[in-house]
Structure formats: C-alpha cells, structure tokens
Amino acid sequence: MSTTHPSRPVPKTFPCVRCGLTVTASGPDGTPRNHCPSCLHSLHVLDAVEGGPSECRSRMAPISIAVLRTGDWMVIHRCARCGELTSNPICPDDNQLILMRMAVRPLAQPPFPLEAFGGL
Amino acid sequence: MPRRNPAGERPQRRKDVRHGQGGDAFRCVGCGLDVPVHAPGTAHRNHCPHCLTSLHLDRRVPGDRRAGCRGRMTALSVTVRHDGEWLIIHHCQSCGVLSANRIAGDDNALALLRIAMRPLSDRRLPVSAMLTL
Numbered sequence: 707m708s709t710t711h712p713s714r715p716v717p718k719t720f721p722c723v724r725c726g727l728t729v730t731a732s733g734p735d736g737t738p739r740n741h742c743p744s745c746l747h748s749l750h751v752l753d754a755v756e757g758g759p760s761e762c763r764s765r766m767a768p769i770s771i772a773v774l775r776t777g778d779w780m781v782i783h784r785c786a787r788c789g790e791l792t793s794n795p796i797c798p799d800d801n802q803l804i805l806m807r808m809a810v811r812p813l814a815q816p817p818f819p820l821e822a823f824g825g826l
Numbered sequence: 827m828p829r830r831n832p833a834g835e836r837p838q839r840r841k842d843v844r845h846g847q848g849g850d851a852f853r854c855v856g857c858g859l860d861v862p863v864h865a866p867g868t869a870h871r872n873h874c875p876h877c878l879t880s881l882h883l884d885r886r887v888p889g890d891r892r893a894g895c896r897g898r899m900t901a902l903s904v905t906v907r908h909d910g911e912w913l914i915i916h917h918c919q920s921c922g923v924l925s926a927n928r929i930a931g932d933d934n935a936l937a938l939l940r941i942a943m944r945p946l947s948d949r950r951l952p953v954s955a956m957l958t959l
Contacts, residue, residue, distance in 0.1 A: 770905035773944040791924035809945035815910045818935050
C-alpha cells in the first residue's frame, strides 16, 4: 500500500552530503533551509559572486556564526573546493552543540592574551 | 599586543596576488584613518586596523580589483583556521558578498574580541542547555 496521498504532497527532501541524513527542504517553521540540522554541512549549488546556480556542487563546511543587528544568527559556510563563502539563517532544530562549538572556537584559540580584557 | 601563537611552523600561504597598484597606503572608509599597506604579520592587509572596515574592490582573486562595487565592507564575524589563525569575515553593505581575510598583528584587539563575543552575549542563547552537558 502506498503511503502517498493525492491531497497530501510529499515534502521535498535532500540527503546531507556529509552525514547522509535525509533533510526536509523546509524547517519546522516553514522557512527554506539549505543545510543539514545535524552536522550543519551544506552543498554549493548557488553562486554568490556570479549569481545564479553554481557548477561547483561541492561540500560546504560551517566555519563561523554571525549575529545580525536584528539578533538573528547566521551560519557562514565555506566551500571545500572553491572557497566561496555564504551565509544562511539558522533553523530552530539545528544542532545547538555544533553552533556553540563554532561560537566559542575563536575564544579558545585567541591570537592575543585575553587576560588584558579581564577588567572590562 | 604580542601574538600568543606565532606562526613558526608554516610560512604564509603563497597566493596569486597582484599588489602594488594602489601605492603604499589607503584611507579607511569607516574612520578615515590612513592605513599603510605593509602590516606586521600579514602580506594581504585589506582592512583598517582600527575599525576593521574594508572596501569591496576584489572579486575572486585577492588584488584583482575587478569587483566594480566599491561598497563598504564591515566585519561580520570571526573564524579560526585549523592552525589557529583568526580570519575576519567581511560583509559588503551594498551587494552582500562575503570575504575572509587574516587578521594583522596591529588589528584592534578590542574590536576583534567584541565581534567574537557577539554570539555569546546573545540573551536567547541556550546557556542552561549547554551547562547540563
């Protein structure tokens, strides 16, 4: 017996390029998403510099967290092959542990001693 | 401020960079500071050491000057390479492009630290969930 029903469209999914998880193309709040909620990896399908679709189709690893003026968090991806950078808003079901790990990583490896800022 | 992890293991990565067209200094679009191109710790300075603002001049290759945008690029976030080097992610205010540049030895440490602390000072952060780990 088929589980699909004509009145209920099947949600669009994509497999994660890194961990293989089947990810729905829209988040729990209905916003479209482009990265895996488990490992936060993405696929390079849009070209930010040239505009339009990209022919790279390589894996994009999350490298950092950016906080906009509105307070929204963005995850910044870098393509492993061509080095392109993209930013995308996080989803409520994204892996909080990986998000936190990216947020504290700069402070764990400071290029200057942080003791001087203890009084601030 | 002295660097805590000086790059002793590996020399700076060679790049196909075209420098030398713009003289030996540029004026910051954010704060108006006259910035010399030569910086301690890096050969690819593109941002103001005081306010970390940059200008959108290059397209794909650093130094190619093919962007045609000339928008102001503000520091969006900070990331760390595997060797511990910090990179600033710049965001163009007029076209929205992102770019990364390694920090220089004379970059404003307080401004860098404020960007790095931005996610952690968010009030919506699930700190309690992290403390249970």
